[in-house]
Amino acid sequence: MKTVGFFSFQNYSKSQLLVWAATQLRLREKKLLVADFNLPSPNLHFLMKELGFSQAFSPGFLDYLLFFQDTSLASNEPGKYVFKVEEGLFFMPAGNCPSLDYATGILDLDLKRIFPLHGPNLGLGLFRFLKEHLEGLVNPDFLLIDLPAGFSPISSTIIGGNIFDLVVIVVEQNDNHESVNFIKGVLDKIGLRTFLVRDSFAQTSEFLKTLTSL
Secondary structure (H helix, E strand, C coil): CEEEEEEECCCHHHHHHHHHHHHHHHHCCCCEEEEECCCCCCCHHHHHHHHCCCCCCCCCHHHHHHHHHHHCCCCCCHHHHCEEEECCEEEECCCCCCCHHHHHHHHHCCHHHHCCCCCCCHHHHHHHHHHHHHHHHHCCCEEEEECCCCCCHHHHHHHHCCCCCEEEEECCCCCCHHHHHHHHHHHHHCCCCEEEECCCCCCHHHHHHHHHCC
16 A cells, blocks of 8 residues: 655645546556545545545544544544545545534644654554554555645654655645745655645646656
8 A cells, every 4th residue: 555645835736636646546446545634624525526425424534533532542443434435435534524513523632642742652653553454444555645734743743754655745836935845855854755746736747657656
């Protein structure tokens, strides 16, 4: 299973690019698991409708984290947070959004406890556990993850854990390019493979070639 993270300092374009990549990989008969970890600004539950997702009131990544926060245990049923969209395509949404329950859950979530800046990082272990179990459950060719935009505990922890085969950095025209270059430099130093997508996806053919060669 190849794990690909989609990161940017804004939200919508990286989510659009992820869905485009998923569409292209499905045309090549690749088995996919798409996950929305962008808890503050979830987009994929809406964009995934293009690929057939229509599950209402769906639990997702937020519920997985809240279960851990409430019990200090990783759920031994990660499959209940994943939905089969069609044969060969599975989706873990951010959660039941938009809804009051989702908004309440976001406010209740203690990211500093799960993804601390110092000391043992519970979140990284939790993600590794989730990834291992989902790989066994779904056995996809690709895991595509929509990461929170900008500097966030979730993105920093998971990217820093050096478990991605590729991190796609989507650069908007009005982005802070100093921050983008800083992030890329950090990822290069820890040995992570990155790909910058600029100019409103003008590089999509080159990106697709990189993606399918993993």
